[in-house]
Amino acid sequence: MADAQYDPDNIFAKILRGEIPCHRAYEDADTLAFMDVMPQGEGHTLVIPKAPSRGLLDADPAALASLMASVQTVARAVKAAFEADGLTVFQFNEPAGGQTVFHLHIHVIPRFEGVPLKRHEGGMADNAVLAEHAARIRAALEAGR
Numbered sequence: 001m002a003d004a005q006y007d008p009d010n011i012f013a014k015i016l017r018g019e020i021p022c023h024r025a026y027e028d029a030d031t032l033a034f035m036d037v038m039p040q041g042e043g044h045t046l047v048i049p050k051a052p053s054r055g056l057l058d059a060d061p062a063a064l065a066s067l068m069a070s071v072q073t074v075a076r077a078v079k080a081a082f083e084a085d086g087l088t089v090f091q092f093n094e095p096a097g098g099q100t101v102f103h104l105h106i107h108v109i110p111r112f113e114g115v116p117l118k119r120h121e122g123g124m125a126d127n128a129v130l131a132e133h134a135a136r137i138r139a140a141l142e143a144g145r
Helices: 011-016 061-081 127-142
Strands: 024-027 031-035 045-049 086-090 106-111
Touching: 011 031, 011 045, 024 061, 024 127, 031 061, 031 127, 045 061, 061 086, 061 106, 061 127
Parallel strands: none
Antiparallel strands: 024 031, 031 045, 045 106, 086 106
């Protein structure tokens, strides 16, 4: 599976092209952060590179560096926006590793003492809630938190 090809019609590529809407929380020249539609916790955010890569192993090192800088920026804002006790940050590669969308992406989830993560297949979140969560993260970014 290591030489599986990138599929330009994956859902995140379609989001990047504007073919599918998302609730944007952050964007720069190289990356996009948006709300996960099946959140495992309040404020669950995805950060993706704009450059195509299937996962960590085939990503261009420069794109990966930009991605990680954005993950840090977004993580700080997510933690502040949700007044979280901590964060869980994770990334999956290939089906055996738990990956279901084959465009490199990193999950950022605010965490609270004693509150477990929900199942990722727990259903779609309400669009109004996702929009409000994205707005909270953007406000934290604007405030420099």
